[in-house]
Every structure is written in structure tokens, then in C-alpha cells.
Amino acid sequence: MRKLGLFVLPLLLAACGGTGLNIGQGFEMTAALTGTQVAVDVVNVYAKNADGSPGAYLSSRVDKYTPTAGTLKVEVRGGSLGFTAQKVTVKYTDASGNPLADTASTFNNSVAFTVPGGYTCPGGATTCAATDKTLTATTFSLPDLYWLSEQAALMAARGCVDGSSVIGTGYVCPEVRMNVTFTGKDSLGAERTLIIPQAQVRVYVNSVSDEVR
Template sequence: MKKLSLLALPLMLAACTNTATPQVGMTPSINGADITVDVTVTYDDTGTPTSISSLTTTTQPSVNFNVAPSSLGMTLTGYDVKVVDSSGTQFAGIEGQYSRAFSARVAGGYACKTGTAVDYATDQCDFANKVPYARTVQVGQIPLLVDAISEEARDMYVSAFPDEMCPTLRMNVTFTGYDDLNRVITPITVTNAPIQVTCNTK
């Protein structure tokens, strides 16, 4: 019996140490990034351009996180962005890659139970009252596009006038932060998120 007990002890310890540690399980999406370049050209009586003026409008993208059931929540602390053109080359030189601090909490993959009722709006409750729940968290518009990107898109189009040279752009974004257990998360990356660039001349 003593030998059996000694053999059983390591197995019990192994079972305890193999318990899975809760992790963050989230997939982000980035949509709605938009740069619009409006160029106005003035001509003389012979049809020769005499002046060119331009206006650039930038719309920041919306960021959502699809959260898996039982995922830990996380707090975002920043992001890294690299903007590339259609060939995959970094756009706007060194201005096309940058990092920014940012703070927002993304709720975890749980809802909270009170008796027989479940509150799907929050994940903030004792673990005994948590129910696994898949959710989509809308973080909202985040300033992922800096002015230098919009200005380079404008300059490229204006300098090529009268040819059409409106760039095709995408962004690679990596989010950083920590989870609800205060552990630094593995960076979460979105690759080739579209940037709609529209160029108009009148």
C-alpha cells in the first residue's frame, strides 16, 4: 500500500501542474480607414493649368475585437502601425512606421450570472458567477492614420498631375497590452487592413 501511495503522489502532482492557465483569445478587425484627396485646378483661357489647390480628409478606422468564450479580458496600452503600398513597400518613408500609446479595456469572454438571470453586458463578477460567452467588443475609432500618411498620398497625386496616381494602401497593426491577470499579452496583429484612398480632380 505504501508503494502504491508513493506512485500515486507524482501522478496527482502532475495533474495539478498541468491545469491550463487562462489565456486571451481575441481576433481584431480594422475597417473604415479612409483618405480622400480633393484637388481643384484653375486653367487660363488657353486651357493651361495656372494653379492647383488641394484638400485632404482623413477618416480613422473602427476597431472591433471578436472575443472567444472563456477568454480573459485585456487592457490595450498601445499599437504599432506600418503602412505599405500595393507592392508591400513601406509608404511615406520613415513616416510610414510609428508607435502610439493608447488605453482601452476589451471585455473578456464571460457574462455574469445572478440567480437564473445572465447579464451579457459585463464580465466583471466573481469567477463562480461567470458564464462563458462569445462577444464582439467595439473599441471604436482609433487614430491609426497619422497626418504624414494623408499628406504623402496628397503629394503623390498632386505631383503626378495630370496623370492618375492615387496610391493603394494597407496597414499592418500590432496591439500591445496586458490581460486581467496583469500579464503582458502576446502582441495581437492585423495584417493588410485596407485603407481606402480616393482622389478627385475638378
């Protein structure tokens, strides 16, 4: 399967005008969601010859699919305000941006995590006066995030099987994407959004077995 780079969207919402980023007064962070995948076990079905051996190919079907959760990574620029996420909205599409067929195309859920601001305070304190803050770029990671609905995971798996030809382990399954939007508030209580467009869901054939009818 062709691998795509991380799709990220910087949020440049500085609150300090055109004079530069004041410590703790701007909002700038870049997010990516990686590692979400669906492993698909496929069965190829053949007609049975008179002697019991496999004959003509009939079809293929999904025997089992196994989703794997992804990891959120947020790069915070030094001086940025922090962000507390309260809600996530995920829209599922194919590689062309079309809504994923036969699924509820939007998934909403409450979340609760805080991305720290891009600064440090003396003595490891969590808050301090602006004059005591030191610009510090940080990286925030949150593993085991499963935001692929069961419907979307099933349709992703079924996309590996079109029934027209024998499926092998090297078969390239159609890609699935997640467009993720977090809503919440920054350290000063202002409403903010953090967007990850077109995060890739890796869909691949994990195993293949044969069935003779």
C-alpha cells in the same frame, strides 16, 4: 478602387494545454480596423490659350485632403481572457508591403481601452469564480480611432497625383496599408499582443476642379 476584405489575425494563445479552452484561462480574439480613409480634392492645371480658354494640360496637384478615422472591432471567443491595451504601434506601407515613401514609417502612441473577456457572471457581476462563469462570445467596438499620421495622410493624398495625365473622379489612387500592433496585458496580468496586419486605408479622389494659367 478594388476593395479588399478585412485582414485579421487570430490570436490562439491558449493557456490550458491540449485539453481545450478553460473558461477565463485562454486568450483568443480576432481584430480588424476598418473605415480609415483619405478623401482627396484635386486641381488639374491647364495652359491658357490666347482667347483665354483652357489649352494644354500641364499638371495636377492636391488642393485639399480630408482623413476619416476608422473603427476597431474585436471578436472575442467565449471563454477568452480580456485584454487591456496600453500601446499601439502602426507601420505604414504601400500595397506591396514597402514602407510608405517620405514618411516616418512607424507611429507609436499610448492607448487605454479594455476588451472584456468572453464570459459572463451571475447578476451581471464583472468578476466571479471560474465555476460560476458562462462562456459568452462578445464583440467589442471602438470608433473614431485616428492612427494615420499627418505625414502618412499627406503622402497617401499625393499618391493620387502623378502629374502625367488629367485626373478624374474615377481615378484609382494607390493603396495604403496600416500594420497595427497593440501591446498590453490580459485579465491575469500576462503580456499580450493583438495584431492587425495590412489594414486598408481607402484613398480616393473626392472632387476635381480646373485651373487655367
